[in-house]
Amino acid sequence: MHRGPGPTFGRMNDKPKNFKGTFKRLLSYLSSSKYRLIFVFFTAILSTVFSIVSPKYLGKATTKIFEGLMAKMQNVPGAAIDFGYIANILLLIIGLYLFSSLFTYIQQWIMAGVTQKTVYQLRKEVDEKLSRLPLKYYDSRTHGEILSRVVNDVDNISNTLQQSLTQLITSLVTLVGVIVMMITINIPMTLIVVLTLPLSFVITRMIISKSQNYFAGQQKALGELNGHVEEMFTGHQIVKAYGKEENSIRQFNRINADLYDSGRKAQFISGIIMPLMMFVNNIGYVLVSVVGGIFVTKRAIxxxxxxxxxxxxxxxSQPITQASNIANIIQSAIASAERIFQVLDEAEEIQDEEKATVNDIQEKIRFEHVHFRYKENEPLIEDLNIEVKKGQTVAIVGPTGAGKTTLVNLLMRFYDVQKGRITIDGIDLRDLNRQNLRSLFGMVLQDTWLFNGTIKENIAYGRDGATDEEIIRAAKAARADHFIRTLPDGYETVLNEEASNISQGQKQLLTIARAILADPKILILDEATSSVDTRTELVIQRAMDELMKGRTSFVIAHRLSTIQKADLILVMNHGEVIEQGTHEELLKENGFYADLYNSQFNSSLRKKIG
Incomplete structure (x- = not known):
């Protein structure tokens, strides 16, 4: 309470767009705990009341001491201070404070349970919702934004419910209780104290309006500084290689100076609030003391x-300051709740639990007059027709943005086609259960995904309940067993969060082992060898050949040397299949594919000669 509300008001909190509606919706999560909340409300009242009435009884003890001393000074026969009465008063006050602390403990204990139950339900709903959202939701938002809503916003609500809700009740009860107690003592003196309120509000409002701009500048500079530091240390080697250390330091110093300037002004201005509030309160104390002294001399009090x-x-003054702080915190919590509810209100993938299922491909996969676009006014795939027979390896090549990955997204129903249809053995994918459809696929992508855990756990992610023997067999088939056994802990080696304690090629072999363990019917390989050296590429290629045996495979590749054995090569450009055939057939056509292949071959040849 010694700094005033400055830092709270200075936070860069979003304001809710629909405060009333969001507040009601958030309260609905508390409805299951309404009886406990009512009990919390009463314990808060009792705790505050016991604390408020204590000064009244302490005043009686003071009066008794004063009366005894005055009687002695006036030589009244038998005059003495009634220490027995004072002792009883002190015991009563101790009891009141003990009961106040007890009820405070009870309310905090109950509120902790209510809060955690509420945020548990919120987290559970958000997590389940995220699993039901379509891929386009994630494509249109950053990972940081989604994580912020799931983690930061829920934590903000948790902290507000745990602390601010009970504080708000306590502040309001204290304010009302203090006014009532002051009225019971003396009405004119109460009016003097109450009249200082408008002055306090005016001062606080004036200072807050000034400090908010500086706090905004402080948060902006802080964000810029964090971004600069993260960027410089992430790319530390590049900064060193290009000799840009001095530039980096100059930029840091500039941002740091802005942060210092705005932070100093923000903290100074917000720090003025409490001294000015104390000045106003002290004026009230002086007036109360003078008026009270006059009333004492006239024996009116x-x-x-x-x-x-x-x-x-x-x-x-304390509950007023607390209430103003809490009001801002609650506004921030409602803004967080609004962001969470936006996630919960997002359109989900169409539920299809009752739809048909398939367990294998008997004949073929067909794309029939498929039309698709991510944006309404930007066509991507127009009238696409492809036929892939069971067991075929289909390579998809073309320049960046040709629609290769989009084809895979449509095949796995991450997006649905707008016109035409994609079928497996004549069954439209939209008539299939999504979970069943995706269980047919195994994927090995350019960007390897491994989690913080042992190598064995990462491979076992491919199939629930896999035995150690099956995991080792999959690793051997992926040509990964040898390098795993050379590690200090073998299959129990723990990968860090970015799996940076093994090489890129080793990461890729582990993802292939995971796909082998999953034993998919349809395999998708998306640029699986693009980020490794030629020798590692050969190892990975052999592992992928083992993986593709007997499976229908879709291979997206930029290195055309890796797909020469494909049964069918689809050449895509601007969302269309402009050429298709085997490697030899496409070279004979001397078209787009031949140009791509020859340009890569010539480039490789020039590198060798150079």
Whole structure:
């Protein structure tokens, strides 16, 4: 309470667009705990009441001491201080404070359970919702934004419910209780204290309006500084290689100076609030003391009541400051809730639990007059027709943006076609259960995905319940067993978060082992060898050949040397299949594919000669 509300008001919090509606919706999550919340409300009231009435009784003890001393000074026969009465008062006050602390403990304990139950339900709903959202939701948002809603916004709600809700109740009860107690002591003195309120509000509002701009600048500079530091250290080798250390330091110093300037002004201005509030309160204390002294001399009020009144006057400003802080925090929590509810309200993939299932490909996969576009006014695939027979290896080649990966997304129903249809043995993919359809596929991508865990656990991710023997057999088929056994802990070697403790080629072999273990009917290889050297590429290519045996495979490749044995090569450009055939057939046509192949061959030859 010594800094005032400056730092709270200075936070860069979003304001909710629909405060009332979001607040009601958030309250609905608390409805299952309404009886516990009612009990929390009453314990908060009791805790505050026991704390508020204590100064009144302490004032009585002061009055009794004062009366005893005055009687002695006036030589009243038998005059003495009634220590028995004072002792009883002190015991009563101790009891009141103990009960106040007990009810505070009870309310915090119950509120912790209510809060965690609420945020547990929110996290559960968000997690389940994310698994039901279509791929286009993730394509249109950054990972950081999604994680912020799942983690930061839920934590913000948790902290607000745990602390601010009970504080708000306590502040309001304290404010009302203090006013009532002051009125019972003396109405004119109460009016003096209450009249200082408008002045406090005016001062606070003026300072907050000034400090908000500086806090905004501080947060902006802080974000820029964090981004610069992260970027420079992530690309530390590049910065060193190009000799840009001085440029980096100059940029850091510039941003750091902006942060210092805005931070100094923001903290200084917000720090003025509490001294000014104390100045206003002290004016009130002086007036109360003077008026109280006059009333004591006229025997209109007891000395102990003046002491109790001053204590109440000191308590009077605290709940106002707390309430203003909490109001801003609650606004931030409602904004967080609004962001979470936006996720929960997103359109989901069409539920298809009752749809047909397939367990294998008996004949072929067909693309029949397929039309697709990500954006309404930007055509991508127009009237695409392809036929892939069971067991064939189909290579898809073409320049960047030709639609190769889009073809795979449509095949796995990450997106649905807008016109035409894709069929497996004559069954439209839209008539199939998504989970069943995707269980037919295994994927090995250019960007390897391995999680923080052992190598054995990463391979076992391909199939639930896989035995150690099956995992080792899959690793051997993927040509990964040898390098795994050379590691200090073998299959129990723990990969770090980015799996940077093994090479890129080794990562790729592990993903191939995982796909082999999954034993998919249809295989998708998307640029699986593009980021490794030629020798490693040969090892990976042999592992992929083992993986593709007897499976219908779709191979996306830029290195045309890796797909010469494909049964069918589809050459795509601007969303269309402009050529198709075997490697030899396409070379004889001397068209787009031949140009691509020859340009790569000539480039490789020039590198060798050079």
């Amino acid at each position: 007891a000395v102990g009541d003046v002491q109790a009144f001053i204590q109440y006057a000191r308590q009077f």
